[in-house]
Amino acid sequence: MPVVSQTVRVKVLFFGRLKEIAGQGEDSAEIAAGASIEQLFAAFASRHPELAKFRTSLVTSRNQEFAAWSTPLHAGDEVAFLPPVSGG
Amino acid sequence: MTVPLHDDQIFFTREAIDAAALIGHVRAAEDGAVVTFDGCVRNQSHGRHTLYLDYEAYESMALTKLREIAAEMHTKFPIHCVAMAHRLGRLQIGETSVFIAVSAPHRPAAFDACRFAIDTLKRTVPIWKKEYFEDGAVWADGELPPVPAEAPARKSAS
Numbered sequence: 001m002p003v004v005s006q007t008v009r010v011k012v013l014f015f016g017r018l019k020e021i022a023g024q025g026e027d028s029a030e031i032a033a034g035a036s037i038e039q040l041f042a043a044f045a046s047r048h049p050e051l052a053k054f055r056t057s058l059v060t061s062r063n064q065e066f067a068a069w070s071t072p073l074h075a076g077d078e079v080a081f082l083p084p085v086s087g088g
Numbered sequence: 089m090t091v092p093l094h095d096d097q098i099f100f101t102r103e104a105i106d107a108a109a110l111i112g113h114v115r116a117a118e119d120g121a122v123v124t125f126d127g128c129v130r131n132q133s134h135g136r137h138t139l140y141l142d143y144e145a146y147e148s149m150a151l152t153k154l155r156e157i158a159a160e161m162h163t164k165f166p167i168h169c170v171a172m173a174h175r176l177g178r179l180q181i182g183e184t185s186v187f188i189a190v191s192a193p194h195r196p197a198a199f200d201a202c203r204f205a206i207d208t209l210k211r212t213v214p215i216w217k218k219e220y221f222e223d224g225a226v227w228a229d230g231e232l233p234p235v236p237a238e239a240p241a242r243k244s245a246s
Contacts, residue, residue, distance in 0.1 A: 013146065015144065015146055015214065015216060016144070016216040016218075016227050017227045057232065058232075059232055059233055059235045060235075061146075061149060061214075064146075064148060064149035064152060065149075066233055066234070066235040066236060067235065067236060068235060068236045068237060068238045069238060070238050080146055080149070080214075082146065082214050082233070083216060083227065083230065084229065084230030084231050084232050085210070085211070085212070085213060085214055085215055085216065085230045085231055085232075085233060086210075086215065086216050086217050086227070086228035086229065086230035086231075087143070087145070087150075087174060087185075087186065087209055087210060087213050087214075087215025087216070087217070088127050088174075088185065088186050088206060088209055088210040088215075
């Protein structure tokens with residue numbers, strides 16, 4: 001394991017088909033401070049390769065607001081990966 | 089006597105939605121119209137016979153989004169009150185999945201606001217449904233909500 005200067009823990013949520021692929025709706029991850037949501041997703045996609053297929057057809061949120069993939073993460077953030085919504 | 093500015097009622101439920109209660113909630117003496125939308129579970133999807141649906145939501149965020157929709161309705165349309173309920177869990181054919189009631193002094197605003205509410209809900213609120221058929225199940229085709237632009241990763245613009 002490479003030694004990183006500073007890591008932070010974030011909460012990660014999966015919904016819909018992503019939850020089925022990830023095997024659970026809620027997880028947590030230890031990432032480099034300031035890493036982006038994109039990097040966080042890549043870490044999960046390497047663990048669950050099937051996830052990568054959905055990268056272009058999902059959106060993300062940080063602390064319950066829709067967020068850009070480039071959004072940097074901080075300790076305690078709650079990130080969610082959201083498939084196309086189909087309420088109603 | 090003080091009257092709250094907006095006495096909107098917005099919630100998720102795992103039980104049958106009581107439409108009459110929601111209509112009763114929004115209806116007041118100063119209103120000339122109550123417009124409702126009753127979204128119900130259809131018995132087929134893309135030509136396949138549907139058995140039932142399972143709904144799930146990112147509940148805390150979805151509730152915030154529903155409240156934002158209601159707030160926007162009050163900004164955009166001269167309405168009186170909004171009630172919005174969305175069901176979660178397993179729903180059978182014919183059951184109500186979402187119910188919206190809007191009251192207003194005059195009907196155009198109530199119609200417009202109700203239409204705005206369901207259209208925006210379907211596009212932006214993190215809710216998902218899985219459709220079960222005799223020969224399998226699929227997550228319903230949905231819409232990708234608009235998200236903030238990429239590029240300059242600014243710190244909490246909101």
